[in-house]
Amino acid sequence: MEHFTQGSGRLIVTVDNTTVDVARAIHALSAADLLRLKALARLWTRGLQDALAWSDVLHEAIARALGGARRWPPGVPIVAFLCGIMRSICEDHWRRARREGRLIAREEDVADLGGEDATSDPERTLAAAQALAAVNELFAGDGAALKVIAGLADGLSPPEICRLYGLTEREYDTTRRRMRRALLRHGLAGSET
Secondary structure: OEEEEOOOOOEEEEEOHHHHHHHHHHHOOOHHHHHHHHHHHHHHHOOOOOOOOHHHHHHHHHHHHHHOOOOOOOOOOHHHHHHHHHHHHHHHHHHHHHHHOOOOOOHHHHHHOOOOOHHHOHHHHHHHHHHHHHHHHHOOOOHHHHHHHHHHHOOOOHHHHHHHHOOOHHHHHHHHHHHHHHHHHOOOOOOOO
16 A cells, blocks of 8 residues: 655545556557557447447546446456556447447448448448447457557558558568458458458
8 A cells, every 4th residue: 555645744545556557557548558448448438329439438447447436357468458448438339339239320320431421321321330349249368469450540651551550561461361351251241352
């Protein structure tokens, strides 16, 4: 336990060492780590209702880590720990959205896929929402695939994705091939060949 006091010596708060360790680790995050967290938060919030922005997910993950709601396991890097919390938060929202039968795709996501007006064709909107949910579910456990998807969603080129996420060209190509095979196996590949 660490005790924080005022200049007069009066005790302000007592904090357990785990919380202090988490706070120090978060404070020590590099700019590249923060970029990774931002990109992953943007990826996981893609397709969620507008009520949950990527910054909200990142801030909530930090709050849960600092508040002790989630314990930081020994030996786990802080970035991986925060990513796990963000993924958990987003999965909770995805499950709630599916259970309530709400639309999962945002209008701008459908427009990005080539639709002129997302509201003009409800069948297309539903198909896009289902495809986004299926892809999210398919690659939820594949960190490399999530990095590639996040980079592609942000419009990055393959060399930029490799540089941002510390992937070699071979790792990137292997991940893309693995993703393509998984998409084909599950019938989710687009019409491009």
